[in-house]
Amino acid sequence: MKKWHIVFDVDKCIGCYTCLLACKDEHVGNNWLPYTDRQQKNDQKWIVMEKTDRGSYPRMDVAYRPRLCNHCGAAPCAANAPGDVIRRDDGVVLLNAARAKDNPKLVDACPYGNISWNDEIGAAQKCTLCAHLLDDGWKEPRCVQSCPLKALRAVRLEDEEFEKLAESKGLEAIIPKSSAPRVYYKNLHRVDKCFVAGEIAYRDNGTEVCAKNADVRLLKDGVETARSKTNAFGDFRFDAIAPGSGGYAIEAEMPGRGSASVSLNVGDASVDVGTVYVE
Ligand code: SF4
Ligand code: SF4
The missing domain is CATH 3.30.70.20 (Alpha-Beta Plaits)
Incomplete structure (x- = not known):
């Protein structure tokens, strides 16, 4: 039934x-x-x-x-x-x-x-x-x-x-x-998972500019686990990450502006890596 x-x-x-x-x-x-x-x-x-x-x-x-x-x-x-x-x-x-x-x-x-x-x-x-x-x-x-x-x-x-x-x-x-x-x-x-978020930006003649449509990758032990593009404000977010899952890296690339990478650790809370500048 x-x-x-x-x-x-x-x-x-x-x-x-x-x-x-x-x-x-x-x-x-x-x-x-x-x-x-x-x-x-x-x-x-x-x-x-x-x-x-x-x-x-x-x-x-x-x-x-x-x-x-x-x-x-x-x-x-x-x-x-x-x-x-x-x-x-x-x-x-x-x-x-x-x-x-x-x-x-x-x-x-x-x-x-x-x-x-x-x-x-x-x-x-x-x-x-x-x-x-x-x-x-x-x-x-x-x-x-x-x-x-x-x-x-x-x-x-x-x-x-x-x-x-x-x-x-x-x-x-x-x-x-x-x-x-x-x-x-x-x-x-x-409710029960973490996110990793941040903003990608670049410097243009002394002015900080949001990197719209930049490629952002999330890597675990050197292996890509997710990828995304930044929005109009340069923001990105990777969600559904297991709490306590440890070390990750963010790699960002903006064609014509350069690239950047940053390491982070996911403990029991979500992580904001802040502004990452590509150069
Ligand atoms: S949630 Fe609790 S009250 Fe509801 S059916 Fe299951 S055991 Fe019974
Ligand atoms: S939006 Fe959420 S809180 Fe509002 S009625 Fe729907 S389930 Fe309930």
Whole structure:
């Protein structure tokens, strides 16, 4: 049977939090039993937006990654709390709302921290993927429907079909594959990898000029691993570099102006090599 999956594109998200507000709008003050009781108004989120800063001024970026229930195919919560979790044929994983009441231990059943405690009603809760809406014919939960950038998508496919999609699009999960998660991320390197950036310039009669369209190469142990061209401001960037991967070299060439190279080390943070002058 086709199962619901969520795909989130880190590159598209601007951190506007509309998805979180839509989740609140749908669930705060609304009792959708037997799916779930109402969500707590404050201090409880079924989607937690995590923000990552990389680099330093002036070459830096900010990325957002939501964390929510993965609606795992091999749900550890179901194994840890027998009888308290409902695994539906369409892939949606729900907590048994009656058994979740006055049951704070259920919060610990998810090893990924995706079950939270509602102080207002005294119950363990989590994302339901708006199953009450899906069962009413909706094609997506409220968070997906509300995203103005289409950073979130709901995909209903057989697990094998989804695996092929994930492989062809480079989608990654943030929890172990052994749990068979159904929430996947695109462009996750914006969160868990480093970039190397800088600017290429040359001197022309005492004036510093941005080297537009210069060739820039990234080398590891003398072997080219990536190449790029500078933009109109002479800027370049190589992304998706493993943290802690050590020494690299940047080689730049501007036809008619000369070449330059610089060594760098990638530790646990992105690297700005500053302005490199070709001569
Ligand atoms: S993410 Fe946690 S709560 Fe959600 S299905 Fe997986 S184990 Fe259960
Ligand atoms: S609504 Fe879309 S763009 Fe806004 S924070 Fe959520 S996922 Fe990101």
